[in-house]
Amino acid sequence: MKKREKKKASKILKFASRLLWILAIASTIFFGYELNKLNMLPLNYYLIVIGAMFLLLFILGALALRKKAGRTSLSVVSFILVIYIALSLFGSLKIKDTVGFLEKNLGVSFETNVYYVLVNKNSNYKKLKDIKGETIYSYKDQKNMDSVEKTLLKKVKVDIEYETNIYDLLNNLTSDKDLIVFVNSGNYEVMVQNNDSYSGKVKILDTIEIKTKKEVKKTNLDVTEDPFVVLINGIDTRSDYLPSRSLSDVNMLMAVNPKTHQILLVHIPRDYYLDIPGTGSKDKLTHTGTIGGVDKTIETIESAFGIKISYYVRVNFNFVTNLVNSIGGIDIYNDQSYSFRSYTDAACSFQPEWNYGVDGRCALAFARERYAYESGDRHRGENQQHVIDQILHKVTSSTTLVSNYSGILNALNGTFETNMSNEEITALVKMQIKDMPGWSLEKYSVTGSGTSAYTYSYPNQALYVMVPDGDTMNEAVSKLNAVLGTESDE
Numbered sequence: 001m002k003k004r005e006k007k008k009a010s011k012i013l014k015f016a017s018r019l020l021w022i023l024a025i026a027s028t029i030f031f032g033y034e035l036n037k038l039n040m041l042p043l044n045y046y047l048i049v050i051g052a053m054f055l056l057l058f059i060l061g062a063l064a065l066r067k068k069a070g071r072t073s074l075s076v077v078s079f080i081l082v083i084y085i086a087l088s089l090f091g092s093l094k095i096k097d098t099v100g101f102l103e104k105n106l107g108v109s110f111e112t113n114v115y116y117v118l119v120n121k122n123s124n125y126k127k128l129k130d131i132k133g134e135t136i137y138s139y140k141d142q143k144n145m146d147s148v149e150k151t152l153l154k155k156v157k158v159d160i161e162y163e164t165n166i167y168d169l170l171n172n173l174t175s176d177k178d179l180i181v182f183v184n185s186g187n188y189e190v191m192v193q194n195n196d197s198y199s200g201k202v203k204i205l206d207t208i209e210i211k212t213k214k215e216v217k218k219t220n221l222d223v224t225e226d227p228f229v230v231l232i233n234g235i236d237t238r239s240d241y242l243p244s245r246s247l248s249d250v251n252m253l254m255a256v257n258p259k260t261h262q263i264l265l266v267h268i269p270r271d272y273y274l275d276i277p278g279t280g281s282k283d284k285l286t287h288t289g290t291i292g293g294v295d296k297t298i299e300t301i302e303s304a305f306g307i308k309i310s311y312y313v314r315v316n317f318n319f320v321t322n323l324v325n326s327i328g329g330i331d332i333y334n335d336q337s338y339s340f341r342s343y344t345d346a347a348c349s350f351q352p353e354w355n356y357g358v359d360g361r362c363a364l365a366f367a368r369e370r371y372a373y374e375s376g377d378r379h380r381g382e383n384q385q386h387v388i389d390q391i392l393h394k395v396t397s398s399t400t401l402v403s404n405y406s407g408i409l410n411a412l413n414g415t416f417e418t419n420m421s422n423e424e425i426t427a428l429v430k431m432q433i434k435d436m437p438g439w440s441l442e443k444y445s446v447t448g449s450g451t452s453a454y455t456y457s458y459p460n461q462a463l464y465v466m467v468p469d470g471d472t473m474n475e476a477v478s479k480l481n482a483v484l485g486t487e488s489d490e
Helices: 002-038 043-064 071-105 146-155 166-172 185-194 285-305 317-326 360-368 377-396 405-412 422-435 470-484
Strands: 110-120 135-138 159-162 180-184 202-213 228-235 248-257 262-268 273-276 281-284 311-316 330-334 340-342 348-350 353-358 416-418 440-445 448-453 463-468
Touching: 002 043, 002 071, 043 071, 071 405, 071 416, 071 422, 110 146, 110 185, 146 202, 166 180, 166 185, 180 185, 185 285, 228 285, 228 317, 228 470, 248 285, 248 377, 248 470, 262 377, 262 470, 273 285, 273 463, 281 285, 281 463, 285 311, 285 470, 311 317, 317 360, 317 377, 317 405, 330 360, 330 377, 340 360, 348 360, 353 360, 360 377, 377 440, 440 470, 463 470
Parallel strands: 135 159, 135 180, 228 311, 262 440
Antiparallel strands: 110 180, 110 202, 228 248, 248 262, 273 281, 311 416, 330 353, 340 348, 448 463
């Protein structure tokens, strides 16, 4: 009886080990498919990984299929196969998550336009249906407003009239109880930023989101060979999407030379007073994001610095908050000899020297603080570079990336976009894995002097602006040219 039970148990164990072996082959094929789809490993590395996996399976299969395999060896083989299947499936799912994340956020092919229906705070209009049949006033901020009009008219039947000066309309809204304005959210943000009491005098009756296709221009660059410039553009929103028009609160140029392995970060203050192409006027750099989105910001910086910006990475404030929280906080160094309290995004206190385990809200507050420093916006730019450094340090120098990989991806979804394609990103990753080069990082900030001046987007009142300092701009251009290999022969 015992011999029969032993024999039966042995048959079950043999069947189980062989079934696990077949499942392991299937999981390996799935893993190989997903890894190939990710396309971030150089071919020789890919072949080594898949080859090693199949070699291990061959050895385990030989043990599992042996006619005279003992119970102990079959038990060990089965245990190893269970672990193997679990790890390969886990890896496949993580890779699949990465592929989905990249497809969603890279090579952005659409943009989200957000419009507000605004009325006076003391208006009798309480709901959108209350304005049915009324005339509302708007401004043509796009070449074709058809899709914007159709989306609005589907929600409420109104007559639309266009004015040439949206800011006069928005100013009049604070005193005219019958006026109804339909405006891009970016224009509203300009009013709120420059007038602390504005949001208390008007109310948003409804929000309309419109997704439209965006043409992505090909750069024809080989990012593994050709130097390029990326604009890191932080916009002043805290939503789970990125509206096409918003204040360009953070503007940082990142020049990359893949041959010399140099990276240069150049911070440009948001209040920089620059010529805005196509307007014949000057304005703050931050306002360019509301005038024409990231394309207008890029056009303005290219004109001022005489460089070509090939790519952009656009993030909102939730990007910093969510990312820092997803990696368990970061350590922040306060280089001042005094403590200060920031209220920009959260009431956060920072002691001199190191502040450990700072959460996302306070990391964002630190990155946006300027009133605690004598150099104001310039020091804020240095703090933003410091926060970037500390995030990279936390992610690359611990098990954070492995232990909370899905959490990090989920935290970043919808909080950033870039016109860099999946192929360009994977080419850079492949180059890094293949050559493992060490990169040198340099930081620089341009500066200027504060004054009051009228701006294109807020023409009725002089605002604080920063007049660019020619010496620091020339130095920035010189540094950019040095990294890009475009130095003048003079």
